[in-house]
Amino acid sequence: MRHLNPVSAVFLLLSLVGLLLSGMRPTFVVNEVLIRFIRDGVMVLALIIPINAGMGLNFAIVVGAMCAQVGLVLAVDLQLTGFTGLLFISVIGIGLSLLLGALIGLCLNRVKGKEMISTIIIGFLATSIYQLIFMVGYGTIIHPHNPEMMLSRGIGIRNMIDLQGFRNILDKLWLFRLGEIEIPLFMILLVLIFAGIVHSIMNTRLGRQLVAVGLDGRKAAMVGIDTEGVRVKAIILSTVLACCGHIIYIENIGMLNVYTAHLNSDIFSCAAILAGGATIFRAGIANALLGVLLFHSLFIVSPQAGQNVFGNPALGEYFRSFVAYGTIAFALMMQRQAADRN
Amino acid sequence: MLQLKNISKRFGRHFALHSVNLKVERGEIHGIAGINGSGKSTLLNILFGNPLIAETGGYGGEIILQGKSRRIKSPQSAIAMGFGMVHQEPAVVHEMTVAENITITREPVFPHSEKYFGRDFAPIDNRKSHKKAQEALGMFGVALAPRCLAGQLPLNMRQFIEIAREISRDDLKVLLLDEPTAVLNGSDSALLLRTLKNLARKGVTILYVSHRLDEFFALCDNLTVLRNGAVSGHFQRDGFSRKAITKCMIGGSVILSRKKANLTCRETILSLQKFSVSMPGESIEDLDLDIQKGEILGITSLSGHGKMAVGPGIMGLYPVLGKMLIKGRQAERHDTAAMIGKGLFMLPEDRRQLGLLQDHGVAENIVFSAMHCAHRFLRRFPCLPLHFPDKKQINRYALECVAAFAISCTGIAQKVRELSGGNQQKVCLAKAMTMEPEILIVNEPTRGIDLGAKERILDMFIAMNTTKGTTLVIASGELDELRRICDRIAVLYKGRLFAILAPDTAESVFIQAMSGEMAKV
Numbered sequence: 001m002r003h004l005n006p007v008s009a010v011f012l013l014l015s016l017v018g019l020l021l022s023g024m025r026p027t028f029v030v031n032e033v034l035i036r037f038i039r040d041g042v043m044v045l046a047l048i049i050p051i052n053a054g055m056g057l058n059f060a061i062v063v064g065a066m067c068a069q070v071g072l073v074l075a076v077d078l079q080l081t082g083f084t085g086l087l088f089i090s091v092i093g094i095g096l097s098l099l100l101g102a103l104i105g106l107c108l109n110r111v112k113g114k115e116m117i118s119t120i121i122i123g124f125l126a127t128s129i130y131q132l133i134f135m136v137g138y139g140t141i142i143h144p145h146n147p148e149m150m151l152s153r154g155i156g157i158r159n160m161i162d163l164q165g166f167r168n169i170l171d172k173l174w175l176f177r178l179g180e181i182e183i184p185l186f187m188i189l190l191v192l193i194f195a196g197i198v199h200s201i202m203n204t205r206l207g208r209q210l211v212a213v214g215l216d217g218r219k220a221a222m223v224g225i226d227t228e229g230v231r232v233k234a235i236i237l238s239t240v241l242a243c244c245g246h247i248i249y250i251e252n253i254g255m256l257n258v259y260t261a262h263l264n265s266d267i268f269s270c271a272a273i274l275a276g277g278a279t280i281f282r283a284g285i286a287n288a289l290l291g292v293l294l295f296h297s298l299f300i301v302s303p304q305a306g307q308n309v310f311g312n313p314a315l316g317e318y319f320r321s322f323v324a325y326g327t328i329a330f331a332l333m334m335q336r337q338a339a340d341r342n
Numbered sequence: 343m344l345q346l347k348n349i350s351k352r353f354g355r356h357f358a359l360h361s362v363n364l365k366v367e368r369g370e371i372h373g374i375a376g377i378n379g380s381g382k383s384t385l386l387n388i389l390f391g392n393p394l395i396a397e398t399g400g401y402g403g404e405i406i407l408q409g410k411s412r413r414i415k416s417p418q419s420a421i422a423m424g425f426g427m428v429h430q431e432p433a434v435v436h437e438m439t440v441a442e443n444i445t446i447t448r449e450p451v452f453p454h455s456e457k458y459f460g461r462d463f464a465p466i467d468n469r470k471s472h473k474k475a476q477e478a479l480g481m482f483g484v485a486l487a488p489r490c491l492a493g494q495l496p497l498n499m500r501q502f503i504e505i506a507r508e509i510s511r512d513d514l515k516v517l518l519l520d521e522p523t524a525v526l527n528g529s530d531s532a533l534l535l536r537t538l539k540n541l542a543r544k545g546v547t548i549l550y551v552s553h554r555l556d557e558f559f560a561l562c563d564n565l566t567v568l569r570n571g572a573v574s575g576h577f578q579r580d581g582f583s584r585k586a587i588t589k590c591m592i593g594g595s596v597i598l599s600r601k602k603a604n605l606t607c608r609e610t611i612l613s614l615q616k617f618s619v620s621m622p623g624e625s626i627e628d629l630d631l632d633i634q635k636g637e638i639l640g641i642t643s644l645s646g647h648g649k650m651a652v653g654p655g656i657m658g659l660y661p662v663l664g665k666m667l668i669k670g671r672q673a674e675r676h677d678t679a680a681m682i683g684k685g686l687f688m689l690p691e692d693r694r695q696l697g698l699l700q701d702h703g704v705a706e707n708i709v710f711s712a713m714h715c716a717h718r719f720l721r722r723f724p725c726l727p728l729h730f731p732d733k734k735q736i737n738r739y740a741l742e743c744v745a746a747f748a749i750s751c752t753g754i755a756q757k758v759r760e761l762s763g764g765n766q767q768k769v770c771l772a773k774a775m776t777m778e779p780e781i782l783i784v785n786e787p788t789r790g791i792d793l794g795a796k797e798r799i800l801d802m803f804i805a806m807n808t809t810k811g812t813t814l815v816i817a818s819g820e821l822d823e824l825r826r827i828c829d830r831i832a833v834l835y836k837g838r839l840f841a842i843l844a845p846d847t848a849e850s851v852f853i854q855a856m857s858g859e860m861a862k863v
Contacts, residue, residue, distance in 0.1 A: 205449055206462040208438075212446060215437045221393055222433035223446050223507070224421035233462075 042245030054214030064242025081165025101239030105232030167254030424515030436493025619655030764795030
């Protein structure tokens with residue numbers, strides 16, 4: 001990041017204007033942004049690998065998020081708590097996302113050049129299958145062990161599951177206070193470790209092959225790279241990272257909204273990485289981390305700013321989706337122009 | 343070492359190769375000669391497992407490597423068997439650095455890391471990788487910064503990167519080269535040939551495809567000639583004869599095209615005044631040049647000195663400064679559509695990327711510009727302002743073109759991607775002729791095209807000029823060809839006009855002018 005690119009600059013400007021209009025205290029915003037940073041950071045990092053492999057924004061990271069939720073529901077069902085529970089969730093989630101990631105990768109090899117729209121649809125499809133399993137499958141085919149999480153009719157899981165056993169068990173580690181600002185050092189380090197992992201993956205043989213396939217698939221094949229295999233691996237890695245990211249997210253929130261918690265993770269993550277100046281052809285760690293900070297600053301201040309300016313709380317809520325979808329559309333257009341200029 | 347038995351390849355009903363047999367010993371440099379479309383590139387593509395072969399139905403016959411029969415399915419499997427290939431257009435990823443390109447798929451990693459992280463996930467040691475790249479390039483005395491992006495380098499350097507990548511492999515057994523010198527100049531070619539000889543001495547078997555006879559004489563131990571997809575002759579080193587080989591290649595002898603220069607002064611059709619073009623790698627500064635109606639003007643220079651920028655500059659493909667007068671008038675808009683409207687047309691040197699729609703048929707390519715820029719070959723929809731392509735007219739016209747230009751294809755619907763270089767260029771020419779431009783600008787018309795097709799294309803230029811009176815501007819590094827067909831030849835040096843010479847000027851004078859050593863004329 002030698003200089004701020006236009007998308008990031010616009011975000012920075014909008015965030016500052018929003019902050020002024022909302023009248024929020026900066027320390028409050030900083031706290032909120034830090035929380036969002038650890039909640040969403042890893043999810044955004046999951047996008048980097050497929051972008052560099054030339055597959056664009058991987059909206060199918062929701063599948064990774066669902067894998068994490070499957071793990072969570074099973075953990076609650078088996079009444080596992082604390083770190084054992086977390087370990088169990090990770091094993092189930094990562095195992096599942098390895099499998100589903102490979103499946104998505106194989107699908108995407110059949111729709112080369114249309115990966116982005118395909119991942120969106122795969123996400124929708126996976127969501128409906130997932131909802132079917134937990135709404136109808138539980139209590140009929142699958143035998144529940146924990147009656148507390150079931151709906152009163154005995155079939156299907158409750159909308160909301162309380163995750164008391166996991167809530168903030170990681171966030172409280174190494175928690176510092178700097179005046180009014182709370183710094184969950186462990187979690188920040190964890191996100192940075194994931195960033196380091198992604199960065200080092202890009203600097204391995206696989207990473208180089210990813211980039212070569214992304215830049216010029218035909219030439220990559222001519223130097224002996226198994227382009228299809230590399231693309232599958234990229235999606236597997238992305239799905240696994242998304243799963244890890246979602247575990248952190250749910251753990252931080254402390255409640256699991258079984259049917260909807262994963263729904264916006266793809267859109268918000270894509271918006272964030274674009275806000276950080278990534279393109280759909282090239283993205284780095286810096287784009288992801290900067291993007292989370294910028295996007296969520298705006299995300300936090302915009303509802304309040306909307307309410308103060310228009311005097312309507314509903315409008316404030318509307319502003320959030322406006323920001324997310326607007327970012328993606330805006331960033332894609334800006335890139336088109338930049339590509340044309342070159 | 344390598345034996346090919348009855349290798350055949352069909353594209354549709356058309357045989358590109360027909361039971362080719364070949365035997366090559368270890369450490370032998372074996373030349374494969376043939377004119378365009380004779381099947382020599384197809385043969386190498388089969389050996390290297392190019393996906394194009396598998397996509398079009400695979401090949402027939404048997405490949406025996408070191409006594410074992412092998413089936414080659416993909417470049418990956420070919421590489422695993424020890425094949426390496428230098429492509430006519432280097433398979434070098436532009437946005438990656440020199441070192442990344444050279445070491446790709448076999449990057450050096452930190453010691454022991456492979457044990458813990460596996461082949462894919464071991465971290466790369468960039469310092470070692472840079473060193474390896476420099477060593478590989480050093481083998482033929484080329485020094486490039488390993489961090490430099492490959493796309494910023496000129497074409498010949500990219501070709502060297504590709505060659506360095508292949509010869510730096512430890513497991514290389516058979517090296518395939520597909521016209522590697524097409525993009526190299528004389529001294530670079532000599533360098534390459536020397537390197538290849540050293541490589542053969544180390545026991546690497548080399549299959550060398552080219553149409554430049556001199557290179558075979560300088561390099562090869564044996565030579566096989568292909569014609570129309572079949573072996574038409576086999577020569578051993580002591581039996582090389584230029585005449586016999588040429589005859590074998592084309593089944594006759596070549597007549598060189600030639601046009602008598604016409605130096606009578608005519609009216610100026612296009613005038614460039616203080617014309618600057620900022621094209622990366624080939625810029626022009628303050629060029630003053632008058633192009634006369636009905637002439638063939640050659641433009642030459644060493645690479646990087648601006649000959650390639652004249653055409654794109656005139657057509658408005660790159661930002662320009664200065665004045666450009668067409669028939670004495672400055673155009674209001676300076677973009678490609680406006681220029682085509684004014685009767686200008688250009689054929690770029692990079693015909694695969696810029697000149698043709700690779701995945702469209704021959705017929706569509708021929709009429710594309712005419713249909714979209716001049717609104718010809720269209721049929722009106724009754725009552726609505728809609729137009730449809732007139733299929734009948736297009737097909738009739740395309741068939742005429744295929745016959746007139748002798749384009750060898752399976753039919754007018756064949757994808758242009760599948761044609762050989764010479765035939766692609768003929769399609770480009772047919773497209774340009776269809777536009778009936780007043781001024782046609784051509785960049786490197788004969789690059790990567792063999793003897794027979796070359797003369798035919800030069801003949802077409804001459805015919806176009808004499809019968810239709812088209813003004814031609816040909817930018818080329820092939821001085822010999824320019825001198826045969828041009829009326830005047832402009833020599834550029836460092837992006838400026840250095841001299842305008844008559845084509846019968848001695849070659850030494852041209853060379854001096856191109857290197858900026860002559861007193862200005």
